[in-house]
Every structure is written in structure tokens, then in C-alpha cells.
Amino acid sequence: MKTRSFFRFDFIILLCAIGLSVIGILFIYSSAISSDGVLQNHEYIKQIVWACAGIAIMFGMSFINYEKLKAISWYFYIIMTALLAVVLIVGNVVNGAKSWLSFMGIGFQPSEFMKLAVIIRLACYFESSRDKQSDIVRFMLSLVQTGIPMLLILIQPDMGTAMVLIPIYLIMAYVAGIKKRYLVFLLSAGALSVIGIMVPAWDIFIVTEKSVQLAKILASKQTLLFMIGSSFIIFIVSGIGFLVFKKRYYYWICFIFLILIAAFTLTLGAGSFIKEYQLKRLIIFLDPQVDPRGAGWNVIQSITAVGSGGPSGKGYLKGTQSHYRYLPQQSTDFIFSIIAEEWGFIGCSIVFLLFLIIMIRCLYILLSAKEPFALYVGAGIVAMIFFHFLVNIGMAMGIMPITGIPLLLVSYGGSSMLNTMACLGIVSSIYLHKYKY
Numbered sequence: 001m002k003t004r005s006f007f008r009f010d011f012i013i014l015l016c017a018i019g020l021s022v023i024g025i026l027f028i029y030s031s032a033i034s035s036d037g038v039l040q041n042h043e044y045i046k047q048i049v050w051a052c053a054g055i056a057i058m059f060g061m062s063f064i065n066y067e068k069l070k071a072i073s074w075y076f077y078i079i080m081t082a083l084l085a086v087v088l089i090v091g092n093v094v095n096g097a098k099s100w101l102s103f104m105g106i107g108f109q110p111s112e113f114m115k116l117a118v119i120i121r122l123a124c125y126f127e128s129s130r131d132k133q134s135d136i137v138r139f140m141l142s143l144v145q146t147g148i149p150m151l152l153i154l155i156q157p158d159m160g161t162a163m164v165l166i167p168i169y170l171i172m173a174y175v176a177g178i179k180k181r182y183l184v185f186l187l188s189a190g191a192l193s194v195i196g197i198m199v200p201a202w203d204i205f206i207v208t209e210k211s212v213q214l215a216k217i218l219a220s221k222q223t224l225l226f227m228i229g230s231s232f233i234i235f236i237v238s239g240i241g242f243l244v245f246k247k248r249y250y251y252w253i254c255f256i257f258l259i260l261i262a263a264f265t266l267t268l269g270a271g272s273f274i275k276e277y278q279l280k281r282l283i284i285f286l287d288p289q290v291d292p293r294g295a296g297w298n299v300i301q302s303i304t305a306v307g308s309g310g311p312s313g314k315g316y317l318k319g320t321q322s323h324y325r326y327l328p329q330q331s332t333d334f335i336f337s338i339i340a341e342e343w344g345f346i347g348c349s350i351v352f353l354l355f356l357i358i359m360i361r362c363l364y365i366l367l368s369a370k371e372p373f374a375l376y377v378g379a380g381i382v383a384m385i386f387f388h389f390l391v392n393i394g395m396a397m398g399i400m401p402i403t404g405i406p407l408l409l410v411s412y413g414g415s416s417m418l419n420t421m422a423c424l425g426i427v428s429s430i431y432l433h434k435y436k437y
Contacts, residue, residue: 010428012361014058016354017409017424021051021417023351024410027338030316031331031412035323043331043412050414054421061425065433066374069426073124077145080117083110084152097158097404111153111161112415116423118165119172119380121145126176127373139182142173160403164387166190171383172376185255189262196224196267198282224268231260282401298334301326303398305337313344331412333404336396351410355389358424365431374430381423 029044069076083101087110092100100107122142129138146169153162170183235257242250288296288303305321308314317323319341322330327337339347359382366378385408392407394400406413408420 010062010361010365010431013358013424013428014055016358016361017058017421018051018055019354020351020409021047021054023339023354024335024407024412025051026316027335027342027410028331028412030319030342031322031327031335031338033317033323034325035320046414047412047417050417053414054417057418058421058425058428061422062428062432064429066377066426066429067371067433069120069377070124070127070373073120077117077121080110080114081149081152084114084149087111088152088155091156097156099153099156099158099161109413109415111149111156111158112413112419114149114153115161115164115168115384116419118146118149119168119377119384119423122169122172122176123373123376123380126172126376130177130372135177135179135182138176139173139178142169142176142178143186158404160391160405163391163403164384164405167383167387168380172380175379176372176376181255185259185262188259189266192259192263193266193270194282196263197270197279221268224264228261228264228268231257231264235261284402288398298328298402299395299398301328302334302337302396305334306340306397309340309342309344309347311345313340313342313347316342318342329404332406333392333402333411334396335411336393336407339410340396355385359386359389362427365427369430378427378430381427384423385420 025044025047028047032039032041032043034040087099087101090101091098092102092107094100099109099111101110122145125142125145126138129141133141146165150162150165153165170186173183174180235254238250238253238257241247242254284296284299288299301321305319305327308321314320319338321327321341322338327334330338336348336351339351343350362378362382362385366375366382369375369378388405388408391400391403391405392411395402395405406416408416
């Protein structure tokens, strides 16, 4: 008989989450101290409240059977999607993105909770469609369920949060048994579209003025439409060849040109959503000196802060980049830079270790899972945590584009904290309800 008690709770994940939250609170406080020792804001107090609320949510989610999430998956998904649409109409603009709603004076970011809604909905769909629908149908329908909220988030525009849904979908689809070639198609089309977006920006912002004409050609809608049309014709001819001659290589020609059609279409459509400052963010990580006092400023100052920390750092509250206000968004996007400057390599290693333990523990629980829904949900949560970790720290070190993705549990933000704690609570629920007897 299954027993569920407080003493069977998974304290490993809880203690690591608390450790990261404490580190976050310490450095949110540090980020608020000016060079003359004056406290500039009280963000750390709000973060304490959110961390305590998050821990309560994690406990609550842990003791609720995760299988009950199946019954609310559609409702949760529809409500969060509707809130994303409402944000576009009456939302508050923060850091250039219309992504916040206010309720009774409390602001929250629906796109953060949309991550969990997508994870639960996809997990429920992948489980219910097993052995009932073909792979191509499962791939297309699951992609639509991910693409709708992703598009709404891109319109805000919040490229960073929208990007998080990509690894969530890919990992969950892979674990759910979607054919690899469909995922390769998605990855290839996405990668080529990013290149198609970046090449004109590269020519404009980085290469010499002589290449501007080339940029105009590559950025031309007429050129892209011509490439889409040409690829479509080849796709149709190859498809006919496959149907008539039954030769396998015709199939792969169709596959390749379908990727090109998708890539060119995405590149063409991206022009309606991506702003110039977002293009600069995509390329300045390759050469921050292109715009050292503009888009490159954050990266340059962050790299300086990380590099100046050394083995043990300058000491808590003794950093210069943050206290002299050289780091914008220092309590959110670049909080890792402050940790690196004040605690050095040792402090960074502590953060790395805590995240590593959380992810390993989550994977251990998931690999023991016998129920598909548990496996799919957990895979999406691990993908979300890992992507946030990889991109945020990569931004701070200058090896990833600046996308505005926070460091979960550490960066300032209530929506991110509550959503992450809820996700960890679901993983703990899988552990508590399935593997402790």
C-alpha cells in the first residue's frame, strides 16, 4: 500500500531549490546597493515573499497526485493562452515587451506560467495519442499546441520566453517517440531561418559598408518569395518522381526542399516580429564591439564582471560593476555576473552544483517512471530548467545571445519563482506518489 508522509518528501530537490533561492536573495540585495552603500530598492524583500510562497506551492503540488493534472490540462492551457491574448490588449509594457498583467496591484507574467501549461498539455496529448494516431498527426497537432502560445509570446515581443518552448517541445516529442526525422526537420528549418535572419544583420552591423548591397538582396522579400516558389516546384516534381518511380532518393529530395520551404517562410515571417534591437542582440555576442555603448554594453560589462571575480571573488557586497551601476538588468538577466564578481569561481561552482543536483535528481526520478504521463511532464520540466540555466549563464559569459531569460530560482521575479517551484513540486509528486511504498 502506498503511503505518503512529510518524511517521504524528496528533500534533495527542496534543499537545492532553497539554496539557490537564498543565493538569489543575497545577490538581489547586493544588486540594490549603490557605490556609496545606499540601498536603492527593496526587491530582495519581494523575492523573500515569493520564495516562501514558492516553497509552499512546491509542498502543495508534491502532495497532490500529479495524475490529477490530466483533468485540467486543457482548461489550464486555454486559460493561459487567453491571458496571453489579453496581455496584448491591456498588458503593461516592461523592458520593451507587453508581457505583464496587473491584478489588485500585483503584476504577473502569463508567459511564465504558459511554460507549465504547455508541458502539461503536451504530456497529456502525447500519452492519449499513443498507438491511436500516426506519427505525422501527433507531430503536427503537438506542434500546433506549442506554436499558438509561442506566436502570442513573440508578438509581445518576448523572444527569450518564446525560445524556451522550443527545447521543451523537442525533448518531450523525442521522449514521446515522435520520429527523429520530424524533429530533424524542425531543427533544420529553425536553424536555417535563424541564419537567414542573421546574415543581413551581420552584413549591416558587422561587415564593411561594401557588403550592405548583399544584405539588401538577402533581406529582400522578393528574393525570399522566389526561393520559396523555386523550392516548392522542386518539392512537387520530386514528390511526383517518388510516387511514379518509388525511388527512395526522391523522398529525401522532397524532405530537403520541404525544410528549405519552411526555413524561407519562417525567415520571411520573422521580419514582422523581430525588431532591430533584437537583431543586434543576436549578433553582438559574436562581436560586442559593434555597438559597445548600445546593444554590446551589457555583454561587455558582464564579461568584465565575470572575469574580475577570480577564484574567490572580491567579496560579498564588494563588487564594482554592480555597485557602480555598470550592469543593466543586474537583478534579473545578469545576476550571475554579480555572483561571479563577488564570489568568484567558488561561488559559480556552488550555483552549478545545485543546478546539477536538481537536474540529476529529476532525471533519476523520471528514468524510474513507469507511467508515460509522468515521464513526459518531467522531461519537459528538465528541458525548461536546463535551457534557462544554459542560456542565462551563457549570456553572462558572452557565449550566448542576450535573450532576457532569467536564471531560475536566482533572478528577481515572482512569476518565474512560482512557476519553477510548481514544476519542481510536480517532479516531487511523481517521486512521492509512485516510488515510495
